[in-house]
Amino acid sequence: MAEILVLGAGMVGVSTGLALQARGHQVTIVERGTPGRETSYGNAGLIQTEAVEPYAMPLSPGALIQIALGRGYDVRWNIPGLMSQLEAVWTYAKNSLPTAHRRATVTWGKLIRQSTERHAPLIEAAGADNIIRRDGYIEIHRTPAKMAMARIAAQRFLDEFGVEAKLMDGRELRGLEPSIKIEVEGATHWQDAWTCSDPGGLVAAYAALFERHGGRIVNGDAGDLHREGSGWRADDYTGEHAVVALGPWSPMLLVRYGLKVPMVFKRGYHRHYHMTTPPNHPIADFGNSVVLSPMRRGLRIATAAELTSHPRLAPPQLSHGEKAARELFDIGAPVEAEPWTGRRPCMPDMLPVVGRIPDQPTYGPISAMVIRDSPLARSRRKSLLKRWTAARAGRKFHPRG
Numbered sequence: 001m002a003e004i005l006v007l008g009a010g011m012v013g014v015s016t017g018l019a020l021q022a023r024g025h026q027v028t029i030v031e032r033g034t035p036g037r038e039t040s041y042g043n044a045g046l047i048q049t050e051a052v053e054p055y056a057m058p059l060s061p062g063a064l065i066q067i068a069l070g071r072g073y074d075v076r077w078n079i080p081g082l083m084s085q086l087e088a089v090w091t092y093a094k095n096s097l098p099t100a101h102r103r104a105t106v107t108w109g110k111l112i113r114q115s116t117e118r119h120a121p122l123i124e125a126a127g128a129d130n131i132i133r134r135d136g137y138i139e140i141h142r143t144p145a146k147m148a149m150a151r152i153a154a155q156r157f158l159d160e161f162g163v164e165a166k167l168m169d170g171r172e173l174r175g176l177e178p179s180i181k182i183e184v185e186g187a188t189h190w191q192d193a194w195t196c197s198d199p200g201g202l203v204a205a206y207a208a209l210f211e212r213h214g215g216r217i218v219n220g221d222a223g224d225l226h227r228e229g230s231g232w233r234a235d236d237y238t239g240e241h242a243v244v245a246l247g248p249w250s251p252m253l254l255v256r257y258g259l260k261v262p263m264v265f266k267r268g269y270h271r272h273y274h275m276t277t278p279p280n281h282p283i284a285d286f287g288n289s290v291v292l293s294p295m296r297r298g299l300r301i302a303t304a305a306e307l308t309s310h311p312r313l314a315p316p317q318l319s320h321g322e323k324a325a326r327e328l329f330d331i332g333a334p335v336e337a338e339p340w341t342g343r344r345p346c347m348p349d350m351l352p353v354v355g356r357i358p359d360q361p362t363y364g365p366i367s368a369m370v371i372r373d374s375p376l377a378r379s380r381r382k383s384l385l386k387r388w389t390a391a392r393a394g395r396k397f398h399p400r401g
């Protein structure tokens with residue numbers, strides 16, 4: 001049994017804490033705010049098992065022109081936002097090409113297929129059943145052309161990955177979602193996915209479970225993580241091992257150890273809207289780059305990716321999403337005065353980073369989550385090791401101050 005510090009109490013940190021606890025370790029989670037109030041609060045609430053292919057950067061000439069001209073709503077950018085992550089975005093683009101993407105899919109697909117079965121015992125033990133639905137989400141297709149493409153995609157997902165989906169025409173869709181007020185060509189019902197009506201609440205419930213099982217969640221700043229003896233100290237707390245689970249803030253900490261983590265920060269926005277008769281399922285309107293999720297606070301309109309350093313007060317992706325949502329549903333006024341914003345922490349090879357930092361045989365900080373070995377993971381570890389070793393050769397290890 002070891003004493004372990006987990007840095008960050010988002011979904012990744014809290015689930016890592018629970019997993020370590022289940023293996024008999026004594027775990028302290030260091031969180032500067034409240035568990036589950038950052039990225040893990042703001043998402044669309046989809047617990048996806050069907051998304052076996054990681055999200056690739058759109059690379060068709062049409063999509064690239066749209067992105068370059070700032071016309072589409074899938075990926076928006078500005079010059080400082082793009083320049084600050086150019087290398088990572090470039091690698092992400094290369095990894096979005098078919099061969100690399102297929103390689104990433106092998107690992108990613110295995111991980112994501114487990115998501116609901118891994119959540120199930122935690123949801124039950126945490127008593128969070130009231131915020132979980134187990135009847136999937138609906139992807140709408142507004143035009144016959146989009147519906148035809150959806151048929152091909154559904155067949156391919158079934159043949160290649162065994163993922164089942166129900167295709168519906170407009171009439172069937174209206175039966176399932178009577179609050180949709182316009183004619184829509186059809187939809188794909190991804191029935192296997194689960195959805196959550198309060199993603200931040202789910203993390204809070206897991207955090208309470210972790211504490212009930214004897215774990216500690218302490219308020220502190222993990223930004224000063226440093227060596228102490230043969231272990232680690234963050235703020236006033238010590239452990240033999242440290243797990244970095246700071247989401248989009250992880251690279252900022254690790255760079256102090258000479259470890260450059262090339263992350264793509266995909267900013268997203270959401271806002272809730274009052275609604276008398278919400279849809280029965282989250283509705284993905286990918287043609288308009290938006291997901292509309294019925295949440296406890298109202299209908300949450302969540303946007304796609306923006307590569308910007310600073311958030312906007314009136315994000316065009318959200319205004320566009322709101323317009324698309326108002327075409328579909330009778331929606332009332334916004335619940336909040338301003339939209340929420342956060343950054344999706346994405347690695348350029350579309351896989352989570354997991355494992356011990358290579359030349360830290362016993363006490364390395366690691367960036368959390370679970371991953372199986374793969375050629376991509378191996379080559380990334382090699383390059384991390386190179387940078388880590390080079391940086392350490394010219395630098396004192398203790399990085400404080």
Ligand SMILES: Cc1cc2nc3c(=O)[nH]c(=O)nc-3n(C[C@H](O)[C@H](O)[C@H](O)COP(=O)(O)OP(=O)(O)OC[C@H]3O[C@@H](n4cnc5c(N)ncnc54)[C@H](O)[C@@H]3O)c2cc1C
Nearest residue numbers: 008010011012032038039040043044045046222223247268
């Ligand atoms: C708009 C949007 C929609 C999304 N939709 C989905 C979806 O439907 N399904 C899905 O699976 N994913 C979705 N995601 C992605 C998902 O939300 C993230 O991948 C996930 O929440 C990341 O969790 P995390 O624990 O790594 O990060 P976070 O939740 O950000 O947790 C990091 C924690 O570290 C803490 N922290 C940071 N710095 C310090 C410090 N110095 N000291 C102490 N603590 C610190 C923060 O306070 C925070 O609590 C979406 C993301 C966005 C933005």
